[in-house]
Structure formats: C-alpha cells, structure tokens
Amino acid sequence: MQSSLSIEITHYLFVSGAMFVLGLAGVLLRKNIIVILMSVELMLNAVNLAFVTFGYYLQDVNGAIITLFVIAIAAAEAAVGLALVVMIYKNYKETNIRFFEHLKG
Amino acid sequence: MGASGFEIVVNTIKMLAIFLLMVQLVPILVWVERRGSAYIQNRFGPNRVGPLGLTQLLADAVKFLFKEEFRPPSSVAFMYYAAPVLALIPGALAFAAIPLSAPFTLDYDGQTYNFLFQSYQLGAGIVFVLAVSSLGAYALLFAGWGSGNKYSLMGALRASAQMISYELALGLSLVGILMIYGTFSFSEMVSAQQGPLNFVLFGTPVVIDFLPNWGIFYQPLGFILFFAATFAETNRAPFDLPEAEAELVAGYHTEYGGLKMLMFYIGEYGHMMVASALLTTFYFGGWDLPFGSEFLKEALPSSFIYSLVMHLVFMGKVLFFLWVFVWVRWTVPRFRYDQLMDLGWKTMLPVALANTVATAVIVVLFNSVGR
Amino acid sequence: MEALVPILVLTLVVATFGSLLVYVSSILGPKKHYTRTKYMPYECGLPGTESETTNVSVRYYLTAILFIVFDIEILFMYPWALTYRDFIEAGHGAYIFWVMFVFIALFLFGLIWEIRSKALEWD
Amino acid sequence: MADIVVFYIFAGISLAAAAGVVFHPNPVVSVLHLVAAMVGVSGLFFTLGAPFIGMVQILVYAGAVIILFLFVVMIFDLKTDGKNPFTYGLVTHYAKLLFIGCLTGLLLSKLLFKLDGFEFQSPDPLAPQYEVRNLAKVMFTDYMFMFEVLGLLLLVIPIGAVALSRVRGGTHAE
Numbered sequence: 001m002q003s004s005l006s007i008e009i010t011h012y013l014f015v016s017g018a019m020f021v022l023g024l025a026g027v028l029l030r031k032n033i034i035v036i037l038m039s040v041e042l043m044l045n046a047v048n049l050a051f052v053t054f055g056y057y058l059q060d061v062n063g064a065i066i067t068l069f070v071i072a073i074a075a076a077e078a079a080v081g082l083a084l085v086v087m088i089y090k091n092y093k094e095t096n097i098r099f100f101e102h103l104k105g
Numbered sequence: 106m107g108a109s110g111f112e113i114v115v116n117t118i119k120m121l122a123i124f125l126l127m128v129q130l131v132p133i134l135v136w137v138e139r140r141g142s143a144y145i146q147n148r149f150g151p152n153r154v155g156p157l158g159l160t161q162l163l164a165d166a167v168k169f170l171f172k173e174e175f176r177p178p179s180s181v182a183f184m185y186y187a188a189p190v191l192a193l194i195p196g197a198l199a200f201a202a203i204p205l206s207a208p209f210t211l212d213y214d215g216q217t218y219n220f221l222f223q224s225y226q227l228g229a230g231i232v233f234v235l236a237v238s239s240l241g242a243y244a245l246l247f248a249g250w251g252s253g254n255k256y257s258l259m260g261a262l263r264a265s266a267q268m269i270s271y272e273l274a275l276g277l278s279l280v281g282i283l284m285i286y287g288t289f290s291f292s293e294m295v296s297a298q299q300g301p302l303n304f305v306l307f308g309t310p311v312v313i314d315f316l317p318n319w320g321i322f323y324q325p326l327g328f329i330l331f332f333a334a335t336f337a338e339t340n341r342a343p344f345d346l347p348e349a350e351a352e353l354v355a356g357y358h359t360e361y362g363g364l365k366m367l368m369f370y371i372g373e374y375g376h377m378m379v380a381s382a383l384l385t386t387f388y389f390g391g392w393d394l395p396f397g398s399e400f401l402k403e404a405l406p407s408s409f410i411y412s413l414v415m416h417l418v419f420m421g422k423v424l425f426f427l428w429v430f431v432w433v434r435w436t437v438p439r440f441r442y443d444q445l446m447d448l449g450w451k452t453m454l455p456v457a458l459a460n461t462v463a464t465a466v467i468v469v470l471f472n473s474v475g476r
Numbered sequence: 477m478e479a480l481v482p483i484l485v486l487t488l489v490v491a492t493f494g495s496l497l498v499y500v501s502s503i504l505g506p507k508k509h510y511t512r513t514k515y516m517p518y519e520c521g522l523p524g525t526e527s528e529t530t531n532v533s534v535r536y537y538l539t540a541i542l543f544i545v546f547d548i549e550i551l552f553m554y555p556w557a558l559t560y561r562d563f564i565e566a567g568h569g570a571y572i573f574w575v576m577f578v579f580i581a582l583f584l585f586g587l588i589w590e591i592r593s594k595a596l597e598w599d
Numbered sequence: 600m601a602d603i604v605v606f607y608i609f610a611g612i613s614l615a616a617a618a619g620v621v622f623h624p625n626p627v628v629s630v631l632h633l634v635a636a637m638v639g640v641s642g643l644f645f646t647l648g649a650p651f652i653g654m655v656q657i658l659v660y661a662g663a664v665i666i667l668f669l670f671v672v673m674i675f676d677l678k679t680d681g682k683n684p685f686t687y688g689l690v691t692h693y694a695k696l697l698f699i700g701c702l703t704g705l706l707l708s709k710l711l712f713k714l715d716g717f718e719f720q721s722p723d724p725l726a727p728q729y730e731v732r733n734l735a736k737v738m739f740t741d742y743m744f745m746f747e748v749l750g751l752l753l754l755v756i757p758i759g760a761v762a763l764s765r766v767r768g769g770t771h772a773e
Binding site for chain 2: 495553
Binding site for chain 4: 006007011012014015017018019020021022023024025026028029030031032034035037038039041042045048049052053055056061062064065067068069071072073074075076078079080082083084085086087089095
C-alpha cells in the first residue's frame with residue numbers, strides 16, 4: 001500500500017498538534033472552569049497521541065507506557081479538579097474563572 | 106473485513122446475523138420473562154395470542170409501532186432521541202466480540218477460507234468488552250437529562266452511580282481469571298478450558314476425569330462476584346433501583362413510550378445476553394462441550410455444521426443463565442439504595458480484592474494451576 | 477487495526493437500525509393535539525411542584541471520583557494479571573508478587589480509609 | 600486504502616469534536632463533544648497498533664472521567680454560559696490570541712516541513728511491539744518504581760477529594 005496517499009507520521013503529528021492548540025485555546029479563552037478542565041484533558045490527549053505516534057514509528061514500547069501513566073494521572077487530576085469546582089460551586093454558585101481571582105483565605 | 110470478496114461477503118453476513126440473533130432473542134426473552142414470572146407466581150401469564158401466548162410480543166411490537174410520537178417540550182431533542190439509539194450500541198458491540206462457536210472453514214472457488222464465529226476478533230477482547238459496556242451509562246444519562254424531568258434525572262443518576270460502582274467489582278473479579286489463563290483473548294480462554302480438569306499441584310500433575318476443565322473450578326469466588334455484579338450492571342432485580350416504580354415513577358425512561366421504550370428494553374436484554382455470554386465464556390467453557398466434542402467433530406460432515414452444533418451448545422448455556430436472570434428477578438426482593446451501595450463498595454470490592462490476592466498466592470505457590 | 481473496520485461498520489449498522497426505529501414510529505403513530513397536562517413533565521399525574529433540577533447529593537460526585545481512582549487501579553492490575561505466569565515461569569515470581577502486593581496494599585488502604593471516613597455512607 | 604479512510608474518519612472526528620469542546624457555549628454540549636474527541640483519539644490509537652491503549656482510553660476517559668464531568672454539568676444545570684462564553688480583557692485577550700496564533704504557526708511550520716534527526720521506520724502494521732504482554736513486562740520492570748508511585752498517588756487523590764467534600768467536620772453536612 002505504498003501509494004502517494006499513505007498515512008505518515010506527520011499526519012498523526014498534525015492531528016496531535018492541532019488538538020493541542022485547540023486545547024490551549026480553550027484553556028486561555030474560555031470562561032467556564034469546567035470547560036477549562038476539559039480543555040486540559042484535550043491537551044493531555046494530544047500529548048498522548050504524540051507519544052504513541054513516536055513510539056510506533058520508532059518501534060519503541062516506552063511511548064505506550066508513558067501514555068498509560070499520563071492517562072492515569074490525567075484522570076486523577078480531573079477528579080481532584082472537579083472536586084474543587086464542586087465545592088466552590090456549592091458555596092458560591094459560580095463557575096466563571098474570573099470569579100476565582102477574588103477567592104482569598 | 107477480509108482480503109477477498111468472498112471473505113468480505115461472509116463476514117458481513119455473519120456480522121448482521123449475530124446482530125439479528127441478538128435482536129430477535131429479545132421477544133423470546135420477554136415471553137420467557139412473562140410466562141416464567143407467571144409460572145413462579147402461580148398465574149397464567151399471556152396465553153391468548155397464539156399457542157402459549159408466543160405471538161403476544163409480535164402483537165405488542167405492532168402496537169408499539171403505532172403509538173403516538175411524543176416528546177416533552179422541556180426535553181432536549183438531540184439527547185432525547187439519541188438515548189434509545191445509544192442504549193442499543195454497547196450491547197451489540199460487546200456481543201459481536203465474543204466467540205459464539207468454534208471457528209469454521211468454507212470452500213469457495215477451489216480455495217479454503219477460515220472464519221471465526223464472531224464479528225471481529227481483538228487481541229484484548231476482554232478489555233474491549235469492558236470498555237464498550239462502560240459506555241452504557243451514556244444512554245442513561247442522555248435519557249435522564251434529555252427528558253427534562255427531575256425524576257428521570259434522579260433515576261439516571263442513581264442508575265449510573267450504581268453501574269459505575271458495580272463496574273469496579275466486576276472488573277476486579279475478572280483479575281483472578283485473567284491470572285489463571287494469562288490471556289485477554291476469548292478464543293484462547295475457551296481453548297484453555299477444553300478437556301478434563303487438570304492442574305499441577307506441588308509439582309505433580311493431577312487429572313480429574315469426571316470434571317470439565319472449566320474456569321468455575323479455579324475461580325468459584327470470582328464467579329459468584331462476577332455473577333452478582335452483572336445483575337447490578339444490567340439493572341436487573343434485585344438491583345433494579347433505577348426503575349424502582351414506587352419511588353421514582355419509572356426511572357430514567359419515565360418520559361419514553363412506544364418503540365423508544367422498547368429500544369431501552371432491547372438494550373437491557375442485550376446487556377443480559379452479553380453478561381450471560383461472558384459468564385459462559387469465562388467460567389463454563391464457552392462453546393465447548395465438555396465430553397464428546399471430539400466425537401462430534403469426527404461424526405459431523407463439515408466444520409461449518411460442527412460450528413452450528415457448538416453454537417447451539419453455547420446458546421444452551423447462555424439461555425440457562427438468562428433463565429437464572431428471570432428466576433432471580435421474581436424470587437428475590439429489591440435492595441434499598443444504601444444497602445446496594447454498601448454491598449458494592451464495602452462487601453464485593455474487598456472480597457474481590459481478597460480473591461485477587463488469594464489467587465496470586467495460589468498461583469505463585471502451586472506454580473501452575475490450570476493452563 | 478484490522479478489527480477496526482468491522483467495529484465501525486457494526487456501529488453504523490446499529491445506529492442506523494436504531495434511528496430507523498425511532499423515525500418509523502414517529503411517522504406511523506397518530507398525531508394528536510396538544511393538551512396542557514400531557515406536555516407537563518410527568519409526576520405521578522399531579523401538577524409539578526418543584527423546578528426540573530433539584531439539589532442533588534454530593535455523594536454522587538464522590539462516588540464518581542472514587543470510581544475513577546479505583547478503576548485506574550484495577551486497569552493497571554490487568555497487564556499484571558496477564559503477565560503474572562510469564563514472570564513466574566521466568567523465575568521472577570516473588571518479585572512480581574511483591575510489586576503488586578505493594579500496589580494492592582495501597583489500594584486496600586485507600587478503600588479502608590474511604591469506608592472509615594464515611595464517604596460511602598448512603599442513607 | 601481502508602487504513603487511509605479510517606485515519607481520516609477518526610482524525611476528523613477528534614479534531615471537529617475538539618473544536619466543539621472549545622467553541623460551543625453550552626458546557627453540556629462541550630462534554631458531549633469531549634466524548635467524541637476521546638473516541639476519535641482512541642480510534643487513532645487503534646490505527647497506530649496500540650488497541651490496548653485505545654481501550655484504556657475509552658474505559659478511563661469515556662467510561663469514567665467524562666461521566667464525572669457529565670454528572671457535574673448536568674447537576675449544576677449549566678444550560679449556557681451566556682452570550683459570551685469567553686473571557687475578555689482589553690490587552691490580555693489579544694495577547695492570548697496572538698500567543699495561540701504563534702503556537703499554531705510554529706507547530707504547522709514544524710510539521711509541514713521535514714522532521715530531521717530521527718530515523719523513522721515505516722513499521723510493519725502487524726509488528727507486536729505494542730502487544731500488552733511486552734508492554735506489561737517493561738512496565739513492571741523498568742517502570743516499577745513509577746508504578747508504585749502511581750499507586751501512592753491514587754491513594755492520596757481520593758483522600759484529598761473526600762477531605763475537600765467535607766464541610767466543617769461532618770463529611771456531608773449540608
């Protein structure tokens with residue numbers, strides 16, 4: 001299947017890079033803290049995709065293992081982040097990221 | 106799907122046949138459920154339409170088809186309509202990954218082709234089934250939130266909290282059997298369970314002729330945990346709190362009627378079929394007949410017919426477990442929600458953990474159990 | 477990879493089948509006119525009293541959070557269970573046992589802590 | 600041919616869904632797009648010969664993390680973020696946009712030209728380097744310490760989450 005249409009490493013890296021930029025845009029631009037957490041997940045996914053891609057094209061198993069660890073840690077991060085969001089929402093009824101600037105002591 | 110045209114055609118037919126097998130089992134199961142419950146409660150059950158009431162479900166399906174289309178105005182259209190469709194997908198995808206019979210060969214145009222009696226084979230099929238079934242919670246959440254009814258939402262939250270709680274016990278109870286067989290593949294697991302019970306005990310091989318080499322003899326506790334967890338996963342009694350009629354109106358599908366309601370039922374029965382097929386494959390030898398399968402293979406004219414016969418064996422085992430599902434539903438009273446959560450988190454999860462550690466110790470001490 | 481195409485095709489088939497059922501029933505069913513009570517959110521037949529969304533207990537989030545954590549721990553046990561026999565046959569049985577024993581001990585400690593902290597109490 | 604079609608399907612799904620997450624004003628719809636993005640990335644993992652990673656991705660993200668997101672979003676009933684779901688400041692807004700634009704340009708320029716310095720094989724799609732067995736063997740030997748630290752992290756996380764949810768002493772005092 002060595003046609004001019006074959007899928008190469010740059011295709012995957014383009015998807016990964018585009019996804020990372022989209023996630024970054026979400027983190028920087030969005031107001032809602034929950035959407036920001038989701039965008040962080042997107043960025044982590046983009047990184048995972050890059051890891052697996054490089055691992056595949058370099059014939060190296062480490063990429064997949066790092067990805068497993070990243071998935072685990074990303075899930076844990078989301079769990080704690082959402083626990084914080086839930087508690088803040090319960091107390092202040094607010095999910096705007098701008099509001100969090102005023103939280104003190 | 107295959108390299109040649111013949112393979113593609115056969116694989117497509119096989120995939121559609123397996124899906125249809127799943128869908129057409131639903132009316133039979135509903136009939137079994139209604140007649141069985143009537144039998145248990147000393148009633149008659151539906152017995153007017155057709156012999157033994159067998160065509161009752163056909164009549165019901167036609168009735169469902171001509172029900173008024175209704176969507177509550179407070180609902181979210183996309184989620185409301187997507188939920189019943191989503192309820193079908195996990196069961197169908199999971200069922201297609203399980204080997205339903207022995208692989209077979211077909212001759213066409215002078216060549217011999219090998220086929221598996223499943224829609225697709227994955228190296229890590231067990232993880233695939235778990236992953237796909239974990240998507241089942243979306244149908245509930247879509248239905249609950251999309252209906253715009255607080256009872257639907259509460260039912261959906263309860264159902265999904267219950268599902269995810271028991272998914273832990275379910276996943277953990279599988280670690281033991283994975284350790285015994287050392288594979289993620291269903292086919293390898295089935296082939297490891299053929300023959301009489303044999304294992305190595307302190308360096309001496311032991312063969313017990315009158316027992317089959319089934320997983321239940323290596324993992325009795327794991328079997329019980331898995332079995333109990335599947336009841337909760339499929340939202341069946343005694344874990345049918347998501348549909349607790351007295352407390353929650355009707356749960357997450359309160360606002361659904363007609364065919365859309367029926368689709369939730371197809372999904373639920375699909376989950377039951379997947380659960381029964383998994384129980385059969387993990388603990389009862391899959392499609393394998395403990396004694397006489399060698400004889401059958403010799404006696405039957407072609408491998409395809411042998412496959413079909415073995416498929417009947419598999420379906421016999423599956424139908425037995427489906428009957429147990431019905432039997433339990435009409436025998437055991439429902440749990441309270443806190444009892445349900447306590448059972449899942451405080452009893453089954455620690456016991457499953459103990460089972461895992463015990464299996465690990467036994468395997469490392471005896472060095473070779475099973476396999 | 478080679479299993480991906482049948483998975484996609486089957487998903488498509490099931491989704492089409494489901495959508496078709498929904499669509500067909502919406503065509504064949506009778507069209508009745510609007511009544512106010514029919515279009516209210518269903519609540520035992522009585523007019524609704526509260527708003528759609530109610531105050532939901534924080535336990536649901538806690539259950540989901542604990543589920544995520546334990547789910548990951550169980551997932552990491554799967555590769556271990558898969559290769560356990562291989563390690564034993566290679567003569568590293570004690571090593572792989574203790575590696576997982578520490579992990580399971582941490583798991584168990586967490587579970588006991590959750591149970592004792594009453595985070596899993598439903599009443 | 601099939602692998603090209605499959606790649607474009609999943610790449611399209613994941614990128615379109617990622618854009619949906621970021622740009623849709625309704626957080627509930629954002630979560631739904633996130634599910635699609637995760638499934639898309641999982642499909643890409645399948646095409647990269649790592650089906651186990653893809654399944655873990657679905658099991659952990661779609662089956663657990665996003666369920667939690669959905670719980671939170673549905674229960675808060677965040678129907679929409681209002682007319683403008685984006686933060687805006689006079690200077691910072693443009694600074695952010697500029698930064699994102701620069702990063703996009705950087706990534707594109709790096710990717711569309713050649714990646715030098717690495718020797719990429721075009722691997723045999725049936726090569727078993729991502730087989731779970733090999734993966735596990737490396738994970739429990741070379742990454743053993745990391746694995747135990749992960750166990751410790753996963754012990755701390757729920758303790759932290761439960762402690763956060765306590766309100767003044769009692770666990771669930773409302």
